[in-house]
Amino acid sequence: MFASNPPPAWIAVAQLLAVVVAAAAILLFRRRRPWLLVFVAWLVCLVVYPFGSTDVLPMLLALYALAVYGSARAAWIAFAGSVAVAAASSYLAVWAHAGGTVAPFGADAPSSASQFAVIMLIATLIGVTVGNRRRYLKALIERAHDLARERDQQAQLATALERSRIAREMHDIVSHSLTVMVTLADGSAATIDRNPERAAEAMRHVAETGRAALVDMRRMLGVLAEPGTSTESLAPQPGTAALPELVERFRAAGLPVQLTTAGAPIGDPNLQLTVYRIVQEGLTNALRYAATARLVDVAVSHADGIVQVDVIDDAAAASTSGVVGGGNGLVGMRERVALYGGVLEAGPGTVRGWRLHAELRADEASPNSEDVA
Known part of the structure; x- marks a missing residue:
């Protein structure tokens, strides 16, 4: 309030109510609409200031919220605007009550504006420091999530490549062996009446081919076995x-x-x-x-x-x-x-x-x- 001619009680109550409402709005919407709250704080300061004492609490909270949940650049822009609004409110108070001083500092308009600027500078610096740390931690968390997604993608890619490799090996083993066995079996069936000995020899080759295929399959399954299992079937691949x-x-x-x-x-x-x-x-x-x-x-x-x-x-x-x-x-x-x-x-x-x-x-x-x- 002013040093002389204090305002009526209803004006003081209205001023206090406006400040409380503005502060509550800032606390509720500080994360989603920080710039809107800065404008509301400026409006409250311009409207309430000339009728009693200046109260920059809403602007302090709005500047802090903008620095934390917005950006440092936006906070310094809002700080410059807040200094201008506080100075304008101080001069409006002096104009509305000629000869009076601006409470709560009991000083003229320039001195009051400079003191408010210092208070808002402290609030902005605190907000920028907290906001930068918050943004740094958020960036670290996002980086960790990106690394986790990249790791999962690499694992999926490695799994797909390994499946492709195993499919190639299985095709080479099974296709080759079955082709040879089917051809030998067809030849054996065609010659069994004319040349039983040749048919029997062909069937022996079928059995040998099947056993060789089983060995290759065991070797492949041995590669896929869990660590610590038997390695008897882990023989070198053919060259x-x-x-x-x-x-x-x-x-x-x-x-x-x-x-x-x-x-x-x-x-x-x-x-x-x-x-x-x-x-x-x-x-x-x-x-x-x-x-x-x-x-x-x-x-x-x-x-x-x-x-x-x-x-x-x-x-x-x-x-x-x-x-x-x-x-x-x-x-x-x-x-x-x-x-x-x-x-x-x-x-x-x-x-x-x-x-x-x-x-x-x-x-x-x-x-x-x-x-x-």
């Missing part, structure tokens, strides 16, 4: 050294295969496994669709860190032998070759038959290339 044995199995199934190798094999077991699977898939497709082939030529050459694989047959026309593929073999081969920055070509030969050509670069192995158990 280029196993190509002659692979070729012999197809010869036993009636496929005329000729294997030619050149150069010293590259020691990378992943690359050797890729070469083995490409040859295996090429011969499996030849056994399925090139039943009339008189020769299937398999050539593997190593030179200057580059491995070239060719599987070429001279069949007159593609034919099926009762086994229909799902088209996953070629996709799997392309994925394997892509891991080594290579190229894969599959299509009709220049004269007849089918040609499969793959080129792999040992020095461009992808970091996502699979581990060999």
Whole structure:
């Protein structure tokens, strides 16, 4: 209130009620509408100030709320506006009561405005400090959530890649073995009356192929086993050294295969496994669709860190032998070759038959290339 001629009691009560209402509104809506509350505090200060004493409590609360729940820049802008509003209210009070002083400091308008500015500066500094710390903690929490989401996405991606790898291996194992077994079983059924001994030999090859497939399946399941379980089935995956044995199995199934190798094999077991699977898939497709082939030529050459694989047959026309593929073999081969920055070509030969050509670069192995158990 003023130093002389105190206002009537109803004016003091109205002033107190307006200040309380403004402060309550600031406390209730400080998080959602801080700027609106600043304007309300300015209005209360301009309306109430000339009738009694100035009360900047609503502006102090509004500045603090804006600095905490808004931004530091917005708080300093509101502080400048609040200083102007407090100065205007002080001069309005002096004009309304000429000769009086502005309560509660008992000073003239300039002195009162400067003192209010200091009080609002303290409230703004406190709010900016608390707000910056709050925003910093919020940023840390959001960063932690982003890292958690990124970790989950990486885990899902790794799971998808591992599923793709396992699907390729399962296709290579099951498709190759079943194709050989079906072909041998068909041949055995066709010759059992004319040549029982040959039919029995074919069935023995069927049994051997089945056992080999079971060994490969156990090896694959052993890779998927939980840590601490038995590792008896964790044998090395086949490499280029196993190509002659692979070729012999197809010869036993009636496929005329000729294997030619050149150069010293590259020691990378992943690359050797890729070469083995490409040859295996090429011969499996030849056994399925090139039943009339008189020769299937398999050539593997190593030179200057580059491995070239060719599987070429001279069949007159593609034919099926009762086994229909799902088209996953070629996709799997392309994925394997892509891991080594290579190229894969599959299509009709220049004269007849089918040609499969793959080129792999040992020095461009992808970091996502699979581990060999």
